Amino acid sequence: MRKRSKTSNGQRVTASDVAERAGVSKWTVSRAFTEGASVSPQARERVLAAAAELGYRPNLLARGLTKHRTQIVGLVVDEMDNPNLLSxxxxxxxxLQRQGYLAMLLNISSEHDHGAAISLADQFQVDGLIFLGTVLTDELVHLAQQIRHIPLVVLYRNSDNPNIQVVSTDGYRAGREIAGLLLEQEYRRIGYMTGPVSGSTRLSRLDGFRDGLAxxxxxxxxVLEAGHYRRECGFRALEHYxxxxxxxxxxxxxxxxxxxxAIGALDALKARGESGSMGIVGFDDIKQAASPAYALTTYRQPLESLVNEAIRRIRFDEAQPRRHLLPGELIQRDSHRRTN
Amino acid sequence: MRKRSKTSNGQRVTASDVAERAGVSKWTVSRAFTEGASVSPQARERVLAAAAELGYRPNLLARGLTKHRTQIVGLVVDEMDNPNLLSxxxxxxxxLQRQGYLAMLLNISSEHDHGAAISLADQFQVDGLIFLGTVLTDELVHLAQQIRHIPLVVLYRNSDNPNIQVVSTDGYRAGREIAGLLLEQEYRRIGYMTGPVSGSTRLSRLDGFRDGLAxxxxxxxxVLEAGHYRRECGFRALEHYxxxxxxxxxxxxxxxxxxxxAIGALDALKARGESGSMGIVGFDDIKQAASPAYALTTYRQPLESLVNEAIRRIRFDEAQPRRHLLPGELIQRDSHRRTN
DNA sequence: GCGGGGTTTACAACCGGTTGCAAACATGAT
DNA sequence: ATCATGTTTGCAACCGGTTGTAAACCCCGC
Structure with missing residues (x-):
C-alpha cells in the first residue's frame, strides 16, 4: 500500500490539488485566497469553485510558518478558582474568535510551569499574549519579554509595571460616577466595601469614589473589609457592621x-429584615445583578471594547507601552435607591 | 537595511544556527531533539549545549507541519455560564499541559459559529477535540467527524450518540455506592433531588441509586425537582418540600x-433550624463542600484520570468509539449522618 | 504590425523543521 | 587483513503554504 498519493486518495486536500482541478498553478491558488493580490476575477472564480468542490481549507500551520503571523493569541490565566474569571x-x-483569532489557553494556576507555558506558547509563534486577571509577577513579565518580541497585554487588570501594556476599565472614573449617583440620592453617610487589599484594581476605584464625594x-x-470576593464575606462583613x-x-x-x-450585602440586609434601608451599588454587572430579587445597581465594564482594544494592540504592537483605560457604563437598577 | 541575516542579527534562532555553532549539520540538530533518534551522545551533548547558549527553541509550527501532529487539542466549550465549567x-x-499538550479554547456558547470554530481548529491541525460539558448536537458531531478524521472525545458528559468516544465518571456505580452509604445509616425514606431534566448525566446516576436501594x-x-443547578433552586425546592x-x-x-x-438543601434545613434532621449527599466535591460549615458528604469525580484517559484516546485514536466510565471516590464527611 | 505599459501567471526559493536513503564510519568476528 | 554488522551522519526531498521576480499576456495607440 502506498502512502497517500498526492491527489486523489490522500485525506488532506492541498493547494496543489485545487490548482490542478482549477487548471492553474498552486501559486495562483494562494493568491486567490489573499485579499489584495493580483488575480484575474475569472481565475479566482475557478479557484474558489474548485476549492469548494474539493473541500479545501488552507493549512494554517503552513501559512503561519511563512507569514510569521499565526492568528493565535495566548491567554494566560491564573486564579482558576475565581468564578468571575469564567465570564x-x-x-x-x-x-477573539469573531476577529479571526484563536485563543490558546495557558493555565498558570497550577504549580510552577509559569515559564514552561509561556515558552510553549512562544514556540507556537503566538501573535501575542493576553494576561487575564493574572497576578502578574515581575518574573513572569520579564520571562515573556525576553523570550521573543511578543506583544503583551494585561486585560481587565491594572498592572503597575510601566513596561507593559494595560487595557482596563477606568476605575477612577467609575468611582466618580458612582459617587455622583449616590450624591444625587442625597446620601450623606457613605461607605465602601473592599475585597482583598492587595489589588491595585481597588485603588483607582476607591480613589475616584473618594474624589467624587469630596x-x-x-x-x-x-471602609468595610470583606476579605475575599465571596458572597459570604460580603454578607458577614455587613452583618457584623x-x-x-x-x-x-x-x-x-x-x-x-x-x-x-454587593449581593452578600443585600442578603445581609434582607436577613435582618432591613432591605432598602441602605443604598447598595456593586461593580461588574454579573448575571445575578439583573435578577429582580436583587435589582442591583452596578457598573458594567465594556468587555467587548476592552478585548478589541487588546487585539488592536497585539495586531499593531504599539511602540511604547501605555495603559489604555476605557469608560464603562453605569447600570441603574433599584438597589441604590432609598425605599423606606 | 537588510532583512534578517540568517545567523546573527535576526531574532529567530533556527536549527541551522545551532548546527553551525555545534559544528554539525541541521539534521543532526533535529535528531538531537527527538527521543529515540540515533545520535552519538557527544554530538547530542554539543548540540544541546549550543542550543542552550543560543536560546534555541524549535518552531512548533514547522514541526507540526512535517510530523502531522501538533500537540494541540481543541477544547470545545459551551454553556459558559455554568460556574462548574471553570473547574x-x-x-x-x-x-493537558502537564502531558505536553496545549489547549485551544473553542468557545461555542455565543451565536452560530459552531461550524466556524471547529473548522478553524481543524485548519490548525489539532490532534483532537475534547467536548467539555457541551450539549452536543448531532449537527456538531457530524460536522466534526466529516471534516477530517479528528479524534473526538466527550469529557465529563454522557453522550448517547454511539458514534462518539465518551470518557466520563461512572454515574451508575456512583449512584449505587451512595445508596449503599445511606442504607448503612439505616435510612428508610430516601429521596433524590434533580436539576434540569434534560441531562443524560442524571439518568445513570439515578438508575444506580434506584438499583442500589432496590x-x-x-x-x-x-424526587424533588430543583430546575437548575443553582443554590437557590436547591434551597427553594427543599424549603417548599x-x-x-x-x-x-x-x-x-x-x-x-x-x-x-446539596448546599442549597443544607441551607434550607439550616434556615428552618432543622440542620441534621436529614442526611444529605451531594456530587462533585466542589470546594465549598469541604468547608466545615457544610461538611458535605459527596462523590468526587476522578478528574485527572478522566483527562488522561481522554488524551490517551486522542493519542492512540482508538478504533471503535466506546464509552469509558471511570469510578470516582466517595467522600464521607458529616452531612449524610443523623445528628439528632 | 509593432512597441509600450499594466496585469496575470509560472517559477524558484523559502519558512523551519523532519525523514528515508545511502554513504561514511566504527566495531567486532573470522 | 577482510568482511559482516551496526551506528552516525550528510543529503535531498518534503510538509503546505507564501512571496519576489521575471516571463507571458493583454490591450491599445501609432
Missing part, C-alpha cells in the same frame, strides 16, 4: 467593590 | 444530583 474568558475568547465636601465614612452599629449612626449607602460582595 | 477547564488544561427492598420515595410535608412523613435522607443543590 472574562468567555467574552475574551468569543471576541467634590461635595463628603468623605468615605467607613449592622450588629455593632446603632441604627442612627449607620451608613446610608454602600459602594461594594464587586457585585458578589 | 473542568482548569483541570483539563493543566492536565437491593434492600427500598425505592426512591420522592419541608413546608408542605408533615415532619413524621418526611424523607430521612436526600441525594442531590450536585453539590450546588
Amino acid at each position: 472574562l474568558i468567555n467574552t475574551t475568547t468569543s471576541q 467634590e461635595q465636601g463628603l468623605a468615605v465614612d467607613e 449592622l450588629a455593632t452599629t446603632a441604627p442612627a449612626e449607620r451608613l446610608e449607602a454602600l459602594f461594594c467593590e464587586n457585585d458578589i460582595l | 473542568l477547564i482548569n483541570t483539563t488544561t493543566s492536565q 437491593e434492600q427492598g427500598l425505592a426512591v420515595d420522592e 419541608l413546608a408542605t410535608t408533615a415532619p413524621a412523613e418526611r424523607l430521612e435522607a436526600l441525594f442531590c444530583e450536585n453539590d450546588i443543590l
